Amino acid sequence: MESLSSKKFLQTFLWSSILLSGLAAVQTVQRVDELEILLWRSKWVFLLAIFLLNIAVGAILLRQAYLERITSWLDIVEFDPSNNLKKVLGIALLISGFLLIWGIRLFFFGNILPQLMPIFWVFLWASLVQTFGLKLMTGFKWYPLFAAVILLQGLVYQIYGRLSIITDYPFSLGYSEASRHYYASLFFAKSLYGMQLPYPFLHPSRYMIMSLPFLVDGLPLWFHRMWQSMLWIGLTSASAYLLVRRMSLRNWISFLAFAWAFLYFLQGAVYYHLHVCVILVLAGVSVKHPWRSLLFVFLASIWAGVSRVNWFPVPAMLGIAIYVLETPLVERVKAPLVGKGWRYWVYPFLMGVAGLGTALAAQFIYIEISGNADARAFGSSFTSDLLWNRLLPNSMFPLGILPGILIVSAPLGYALYQMLRGKLANLHPLRSLVLLVLLLILFFGGLVVSTKIGGGGDLHNMDAFLVMLALIAASFFGGRVDPDGETAKSWGKIQWGVAAFLVPLGFALPQIGFFHSYDHVQAEKDIQKIQQAVAEVVANGGEVLFVTERQLLTFDELKNVPLIPEYEQIELMEMAMSRNRDYLEQYYSDLDNRRFALVIAEEQKFTQQKKGAFVEENNAWVRYIGAPLLCAYKPVETLLSTNVQIFEPRSGHPLCKDPFAE
Numbered sequence: 001m002e003s004l005s006s007k008k009f010l011q012t013f014l015w016s017s018i019l020l021s022g023l024a025a026v027q028t029v030q031r032v033d034e035l036e037i038l039l040w041r042s043k044w045v046f047l048l049a050i051f052l053l054n055i056a057v058g059a060i061l062l063r064q065a066y067l068e069r070i071t072s073w074l075d076i077v078e079f080d081p082s083n084n085l086k087k088v089l090g091i092a093l094l095i096s097g098f099l100l101i102w103g104i105r106l107f108f109f110g111n112i113l114p115q116l117m118p119i120f121w122v123f124l125w126a127s128l129v130q131t132f133g134l135k136l137m138t139g140f141k142w143y144p145l146f147a148a149v150i151l152l153q154g155l156v157y158q159i160y161g162r163l164s165i166i167t168d169y170p171f172s173l174g175y176s177e178a179s180r181h182y183y184a185s186l187f188f189a190k191s192l193y194g195m196q197l198p199y200p201f202l203h204p205s206r207y208m209i210m211s212l213p214f215l216v217d218g219l220p221l222w223f224h225r226m227w228q229s230m231l232w233i234g235l236t237s238a239s240a241y242l243l244v245r246r247m248s249l250r251n252w253i254s255f256l257a258f259a260w261a262f263l264y265f266l267q268g269a270v271y272y273h274l275h276v277c278v279i280l281v282l283a284g285v286s287v288k289h290p291w292r293s294l295l296f297v298f299l300a301s302i303w304a305g306v307s308r309v310n311w312f313p314v315p316a317m318l319g320i321a322i323y324v325l326e327t328p329l330v331e332r333v334k335a336p337l338v339g340k341g342w343r344y345w346v347y348p349f350l351m352g353v354a355g356l357g358t359a360l361a362a363q364f365i366y367i368e369i370s371g372n373a374d375a376r377a378f379g380s381s382f383t384s385d386l387l388w389n390r391l392l393p394n395s396m397f398p399l400g401i402l403p404g405i406l407i408v409s410a411p412l413g414y415a416l417y418q419m420l421r422g423k424l425a426n427l428h429p430l431r432s433l434v435l436l437v438l439l440l441i442l443f444f445g446g447l448v449v450s451t452k453i454g455g456g457g458d459l460h461n462m463d464a465f466l467v468m469l470a471l472i473a474a475s476f477f478g479g480r481v482d483p484d485g486e487t488a489k490s491w492g493k494i495q496w497g498v499a500a501f502l503v504p505l506g507f508a509l510p511q512i513g514f515f516h517s518y519d520h521v522q523a524e525k526d527i528q529k530i531q532q533a534v535a536e537v538v539a540n541g542g543e544v545l546f547v548t549e550r551q552l553l554t555f556d557e558l559k560n561v562p563l564i565p566e567y568e569q570i571e572l573m574e575m576a577m578s579r580n581r582d583y584l585e586q587y588y589s590d591l592d593n594r595r596f597a598l599v600i601a602e603e604q605k606f607t608q609q610k611k612g613a614f615v616e617e618n619n620a621w622v623r624y625i626g627a628p629l630l631c632a633y634k635p636v637e638t639l640l641s642t643n644v645q646i647f648e649p650r651s652g653h654p655l656c657k658d659p660f661a662e
Contacts, residue, residue, distance in 0.1 A: 007071040009143045014058045020121045021054040027115040077135055086136045093133030097126040105512045150501045151259040154508040158266050161511025162232040168222040169518050170557050171642040176570050181224050182550040184210035193563045198371035201378050205307040206273040221555045235275035236265050242282035247478035263504035267408050270463040276303050278467055281318045287326045301355040305362025310449050314464045316355025317438050320348040325475045329428040330484040380578035390456030396613035397457050401450045405462045411500035412473040419476045419492040426483035442468050453577045453616050526639040527557055533646050534561050542597030576624035591632040599647040604630050624659045631656035
């Protein structure tokens with residue numbers, strides 16, 4: 001990797017600041033409009049003026065004469081080990097820059113200006129201040145110091161964000177957040193609920209590793225939340241470490257590369273349970289050990305088979321990519337070049353068939369042992385609607401899936417261009433074609449999956465593509481790609497721009513926020529309110545359905561309440577989106593027959609949503625779940641510490657609209 005000159009560093013910084021200023025100005029104006037504030041008569045005009053001033057001054061400073069003058073000044077800033085005043089000033093700048101970002105995000109912008117670009121602009125300039133501080137302390141070049149400041153802070157933000165979910169709050173932090181711990185508990189249902197229940201049909205491998213704390217009896221909800229945080233941090237770190245290990249870097253450069261890889265994986269994000277596949281492949285696949293490689297692809301494919309359908313072929317595809325990258329198709333034997341022909345492709349073909357076949361077999365076996373009576377639930381994603389508008393910017397994901405993945409993958413794509421420019425002839429066309437096909441399959445496959453109703457809110461369905469792109473780029477960068485007919489493994493050098501390190505920060509900065517706090521007294525009152533409501537019903541032999549907040553039963557917040565396993569919120573949502581008529585008809589029958597004496601659920605409504613995020617999901621819920629529930633049951637109590645109500649049957653049998661009627 002080539003280091004940037006001070007002039008190039010300054011140019012890229014100024015261009016970045018101009019771009020962020022423009023975007024921050026747009027988002028500020030939009031926010032002022034949302035708050036119905038007259039911009040020119042408010043304090044907001046000063047913030048907008050700062051962004052516009054940055055654009056104007058930045059454009060002036062990009063002129064050659066000014067660039068040369070500022071660059072010469074930057075180059076004379078030297079480190080003097082005997083000057084303690086410089087060291088103290090450097091430390092002060094480093095700390096103040098770090099605290100400035102947190103202070104503005106938490107106490108100045110907060111909920112008033114939560115948009116990303118304004119705080120991103122603050123981060124950019126605060127990072128320059130910190131870089132100047134490090135320059136005074138170390139004397140290193142500007143560019144690596146700036147990269148270190150960006151990456152290490154991003155690491156702090158992401159880790160902080162993963163830890164911020166740790167709380168003893170008994171209710172769900174978001175949509176079914178705590179209910180996921182209920183699904184994890186199903187692997188220990190016999191000991192927890194006194195009955196054997198079917199295993200989860202959605203994301204089984206995620207709930208498997210989430211369930212491990214249930215091996216120790218009595219661990220509270222906050223511990224399970226902490227365990228999930230550790231899974232995010234630990235498994236992402238393992239994949240990042242194994243990827244960086246392929247680059248053969250040394251000392252502090254390897255740590256910065258690790259920080260970049262960690263942030264890169266969380267852009268999608270690559271969910272922690274899927275990192276198990278990545279870890280197994282990166283740790284065990286090697287062209288020097290073909291049988292070991294097959295074993296690790298086999299193990300990773302088993303895990304993929306109980307994870308997600310679109311990950312079934314991924315372990316084999318990653319293994320094939322490593323083989324194609326590290327095994328030349330044409331060898332130099334003494335003098336002439338000798339091609340391996342069809343024999344070259346036998347091993348990757350075997351790996352592909354074995355990997356995909358293993359994943360399918362693992363899925364089939366899991367379905368058989370899961371205890372789910374309706375196997376169609378495992379294929380619900382195949383009958384759900386595809387919403388192609390989510391590929392473009394929308395209210396749910398302002399970036400849009402297509403622009404978002406292009407932005408995220410652009411730095412690595414450009415790095416590959418730099419490394420292969422003028423040297424692509426050293427790689428046999430068939431090898432290049434295979435690598436390109438693998439990337440395109442995962443790219444377009446991820447786009448299609450991202451349009452499925454229930455998805456498209458971020459880039460997590462592009463995870464396999466991001467992993468494959470990182471593997472290929474890291475292999476070229478680390479000299480792991482064996483050329484055809486050449487003894488040298490040197491590829492072109494790359495010149496990273498500031499923007500390459502800034503892109504992952506767009507996903508890290510939103511993690512800055514306060515840890516969750518709540519009114520303990522009110523939460524306890526709400527728990528007691530539910531307990532009192534259900535105690536009398538249970539005593540009289542009635543059934544209580546927890547559509548949501550089942551973790552209250554899992555972690556014994558409510559006493560002596562039998563679990564009704566049907567109709568949990570996530571399950572109902574999946575069935576509504578896939579329009580599983582048999583399942584939903586049984587749900588309507590139970591509602592119509594007033595099977596449940598009480599229902600605990602979030603606040604429901606008859607009216608479908610007209611605009612905003614998750615419109616289609618909300619409308620599917622209202623049509624197939626919420627409206628039928630409100631037709632048969634009425635809310636009688638509303639909890640104050642969470643968006644949950646207690647429902648009881650309506651008298652009589654009102655005529656409810658058929659949800660399947662057009």
